[in-house]
Amino acid sequence: MNDYFNTFLNLDESIEQLLKDEHNTIEIKKFALSLKESVYPCLEELTQSAARLNKFVLVCSDKLYHAENVWLSKPKIAEAEKQEIWEQLGEISGHHYKIGILHIKCKNEAVTQANELWDQICDRLKTAWFIDTKRNIKKEVKWNKKEGFVKALRHEFNYFSYQVLNQVINKSLNPVYKEIAALNNEAIKSCISLFDNHTKTELNQKMNLKVNEIENKFQNLVSHIHSQSKGFKESTGSLLEALVNKNWGDIPREEVVEFQKNVASKIEKFITAIFDDRVKLATQALEQAIAFYNDFLERQERYQQETPEQREAEKAWIDQQRQQLQQVQDGIEAILNAS
Template identity: 45%
Template sequence: MDDHFKIFQNINQSVEQLLTNKHNSSEIKQSAISLNKSVQPCLEELKQSAARLKMLLQSSLNDLDHAEDVWYSKQKIATIATDEIWKKLDNLRNNHFKIRFLGSQCKREVIQKAQASWKEVLERIQRKWFRNTGEQQQKIIGKDNKNIFLQEIRTVVSYQSQELIQIIKKSLNTMYQEITNLHLENIFQYISFLDKKSKNEARIKINLMLNEIQASFSSLIVHSSCKSRSLLEFEHPFRAACRYLLNHNCNDIDWNQFALFKKEVYTKIIEIVNTVMDDRVNFAIKSIGQTIAFYTDFLERQYRYQQETPQQREAEKAWIDQQRKQLKQVYTSIEAILDPTNGSLSVS
């Protein structure tokens, strides 16, 4: 491309010399002027092509920079002591199952505590409003009594909803402490040995993972899945259970309606706890699995790098240097075309 550019430059210089020579005929001068005009688009096309090629070539040079960065990182990774990595890996593998077991245990305990708390409150309401009269449970008769009863139910539901959330949070704090004790952030000291591109990608991924763990165990709604959010972000999660007590066509509430309400409450407790806890446990297990995968891959890389001979490493570095040398020759040629001070031709 540079040779072609020089040819057009020479033509331009020749035209200028011809035009300044008073001995040349007007006919040849007119031909020279026409030639000069026709050469200008060729020069412009070369410049534009050179600019596009420069951009593409920069990408190739960046690839070689990355290849060299990987080459240097391989030497660092090959010399790292592995005892500490294996220790961390074994600890994570053991706790991978422990966290799952702890999650199941915490779910059972939360459900038991929540249902026991609800049972105590509902039995108190039952004794107050549904006393036995002969062989049948008493009905709540009349609009006034029904409104007083429903207001009491609303107060209880609101309070018990918050009570359930506190029970869940306390259990999640226990789990989060176990996860914190794993020190997943220690992975950063090994990420630092990677090449720049892999290092940046890994740091972003791990930071996101650690922030998500913290956020998901500290908030039940903001960082929840859609299903968890839909269960908790209403005024209270037991609104659906209350529909069994709301019969607008009747001012009475009988025992069967209250029994259905109680059943729905216990079912909803199980659903909420399972969903919220499973969201967190599954994410924690996934995060531990990702950390295990990183350490495993790191050790596999190290083993491969340690098998490389000095001759192989030298050959790889020589290949990278040779490719860069050739590309820089092309780059220099392109710069010669794009530099406006290169030659006397100015594109009009």
């Protein structure tokens, strides 16, 4: 490209000299002017091409810079303490196994406790509205007392949906969070710091993203569950509305019992969904850490097997490519400066 540019540049200079020489004929000067008009687009095209090419060459330079960074990181990774990494892998595997057990145990406990509290609320309502003064069971709430019953039912239902249920889930998920919080992030960051800058940035971003997601969903659990409770209330709210609006007059006791059972089924689905989501997030974080350490150990094994001759050959190749690229860049800069 530089040769072409210089050729056209020399041609342009030659035309200028010809035009300045008063001894040249009108005919040759006319052809020279015509040729100059044709040379200018050639110089312009080469200049624009040089500018575009410069962007691609800079990308190539970045790739070589990355290659050199990887080359420099190899000894640090090869010399890292392997025993400490194996100990970290063992701890993480232990947390992963324990979370799997806690998932089932804590979820079942939460479902059981929530349903027991829901049954207590319903039993309290049934005692207040379906037991007469002689301790006999009434078959229904009469229409003249329906408004009071509906008001009491709505109050208890809303209290359970937004308070009791949230507290049960928050308490039951706490052991799961303790397991994921025990993950030694500083040890992982220490290993990440041994990598080249590009890989280091990618790994830190990936790790921080997962850590922030965990903290957001576990430490801000109450606000998250409160938001999700709206979905629970909407799905169960239809059951409530069907109960209180089904009959113009009385509300039968058997329909209240059926409502109680249907809400209990919704409670289990709601708690299961929240536990599955949080546990999935926790296990993903642990599996990500395990995958990182396995990759680190695999790299370490390969790097430890590399010979000094291999390292010298790699460095020589990188330097050679840099020299060639530098020549291209020098030529591009010459074109851009000349234009």
